[in-house]
Amino acid sequence: MDDVWKPPSYESQQPASTPSVWPHTPAAGRAGSRVPLVVALGVAVVGVVLAVVGILVTGGETAGYRTWHQQSRAMEPTYPEGSDVTVRPIDGSxxxxxxxxxxxxxxxxxxSVFMMRVIAVGGDHVVIDEPGRVSINGKALREPYLFKSGPYFTPPVEVTVPEGQLFLLGDHRTLAADSRAHYEHNGTIARSAVVGMAVDHASVPSPDRLWMWVGAATAAVGLVAAAVAATVRHRRTGLTPRI
Structure with a gap:
């Protein structure tokens, strides 16, 4: 009975090829959408690093600076009595x-701690005549910083500063109890006794606010971009294929 009807085989009922609903697999889509998020987070990290480095580098340079309140007239007119002086710590070397x-x-x-001006260092020959004129190693010392009090007279001084020592004078010569007042012991002090040096307040480093603001802005842009990338990625990976 060759004319008996036979149902078609299972294989014959299958289409030649099944078209893909999605052009790309979900895994590939998720992997591709992760790149913008990673880049945005990287930009944010770079911004944070710039801001922190800008603060720490110069902030470390300001460590130790302090203010000295001048309590005498010995350094007038440079530092009048009652003035606040910015001091940088040094060891005297x-x-x-x-x-x-x-x-x-x-x-x-x-x-006590005093503040005075270094006039001569170890090995220098100091001569101060009766009118108060100072010579170092045979050359007259030009002193535009002196208090203009007119001529004054002082006991003459002549000393060679020992190595490792300093000879100091106040800018207000008629009031300062400086190296001249201790001349019987050559009037010097050891370099190791120095604890700080007066500096111009404007020269004190301050945090680099340019890099701080650039870094903060970069970090903000990176975070916003990361938020947008995360939102887009969430929407893409959350879609349901159409049937």
């Missing part, structure tokens, strides 16, 4: 002629 320093006056028998 880098002190040079002309620097105004703070030092412990134990070498002068006083358990």
């Amino acid at each position: 880098g002190v040079r002629r002309g620097d105004v320093v703070l030092f412990n006056a134990r070498d002068w028998g006083a358990d």
Whole structure:
């Protein structure tokens, strides 16, 4: 019975090919949408680093600076009595002629900290005549910082500063109890007694606000971009294929 009807085989009922509903697999879509999010977060991290570095680098340089309240007239007119002076901590090794320093006056028998100007360093030959004119190593010292009090007279001084020592004078020569007042012991103090140096307040480093603001702006842009990328990715991965 060759004419008996036979149902078509299962294979014959299957289409030749099944079209894909989605052109890309969900996994591939999720992987691709992660890139903008990662980039945006990277931008935010870079911004935070710029802001932090801008603050820390210069902020570290300001550590230790302090304010000295001048309580005498010895350094007038440079630092009048009652003025606040910005002081940078130093150990005395880098002190040079002309620097105004703070030092412990134990070498002068006083358990106090004074502020005076370095006139000579170790090896210098100092001569002060009766009218108060100062010479260092045979050359007259030009002193535009002195208090203009007119001619004054002082006992003559002649001393060679020992190595590792400093010879100091006040800018108000008629009032300062400086190295001249301790001449019987050569009037010097040890470099190691120096605890700080007076500096111009404007020279004190401050946090680099340019980099701080650039970093903050970059971080903000990165975070906003990351939020947008995360939202877009969530919407894409949350779609249901159409039937």
